[in-house]
Amino acid sequence: MNSPDPFAAALDTIADPATGQGLIASGRAAPPRVNMADRTASVILDVTGLSADDRAAIERAIRGKLIGLDGLRDVRIAMTAEKTARKLIVVGSGKGGVGKSTVSANIAIALKRLGMKVGLVDADIYGPSQARLMASEGQRPEAEGQRLLPIATRFGVPMLSMAHLVKPGQAIAWRGPMAGNALGQLIDADWGDVEILIVDLPPGTGDVQLSLIQKHKPAGAIIVSTPQDLALIDATRAIDLFQQATVPIVGVVENMAGYACPHCGEVSDPFGAGGAEAAAAELEVPFIGRVPLEIAIRKASDAGQPPAASGEAVAQPFLDIAGALMGWLNAKASPKF
Known part of the structure; x- marks a missing residue:
């Protein structure tokens, strides 16, 4: 049995402003890709429909949850969005x-x-x-x-x-x-x-x-x-x-x-x-x-x-x-x- 991914679990403790679910559960973020050799993680975050304030708050929350976890030193966040219908x-x-x-x-x-x-x-x-x-x-x-x-x-x-x-x-x-x-x-x-x-x-x-x-x-x-x-x-x-x-x-x-x-x-x-x-x-x-x-x-x-x-x-x-x-x-x- 595979052990739970602590990085994904940490992300899922952050609430999606649109749904109230965790970022992973809501599909807002994919499980982080972690490179323990240089102690960095990469997170792809879908920001469709979020305000600038919400985007900034989630980015701060992700860094706060991941940096320091299992010795992680840096988090790289790539924000993506679908073309918004007016x-x-x-x-x-x-x-x-x-x-x-x-x-x-x-x-x-x-x-x-x-x-x-x-x-x-x-x-x-x-x-x-x-x-x-x-x-x-x-x-x-x-x-x-x-x-x-x-x-x-x-x-x-x-x-x-x-x-x-x-x-x-x-x-x-x-x-x-x-x-x-x-x-x-x-x-x-x-x-x-x-x-x-x-x-x-x-x-x-x-x-x-x-x-x-x-x-x-x-x-x-x-x-x-x-x-x-x-x-x-x-x-x-x-x-x-x-x-x-x-x-x-x-x-x-x-x-x-x-x-x-x-x-x-x-x-x-x-x-x-x-x-x-x-x-x-x-x-x-x-x-x-x-x-x-x-x-x-x-x-x-x-x-x-x-x-x-x-x-x-x-x-x-x-x-x-x-x-x-x-x-x-x-x-x-x-x-x-």
């Missing part, structure tokens, strides 16, 4: 005014902070606002052949918006097919090595949403709502639209949830409390986060400084939502678009 995640709502664009921009920035390669599309053809939120007003995209080149932002998130293609303040009076074609040009742009494309949809359940679903087949949808009953009714319609089109629901985000008085600290609920979470439970879809009603979020957004880019506590709700999205993506095989 995942299209749409952010929708049943009505306007619930903060969907603010949530979309901050999710994109939070994903970037978590190590993902992410892009942002402002698909609100008739009322684009992402150029203001992402401090890219007045910029115009270039084209290469028939494809647009996304605009670089100072937050490390490339983006495209109808606001980049029309004059500031210009009204766009297009019928559904024209709007759908314009949206297609934004999504089919040259996004390079972007892994996740966040698409900020217009409010409602009309032609633009249907065109996008039919043509681009999103990997998942995030629904944004306030706790208010009227907003929840419309959010339920948005969930129903995506479910009928077999687009998986990543989860519901409750925005403007609770206001803390800056003077006395008392929390009040001008839009109600817990409604979106309760609706998610009733509809049997995940609830993935709550964003408070804070003046700091409004001021930062108006100034083109999304709070998710800051190191302050106000960024945490968006980082939590982005983390929930990454966990969902790791657990599901998502289609290309």
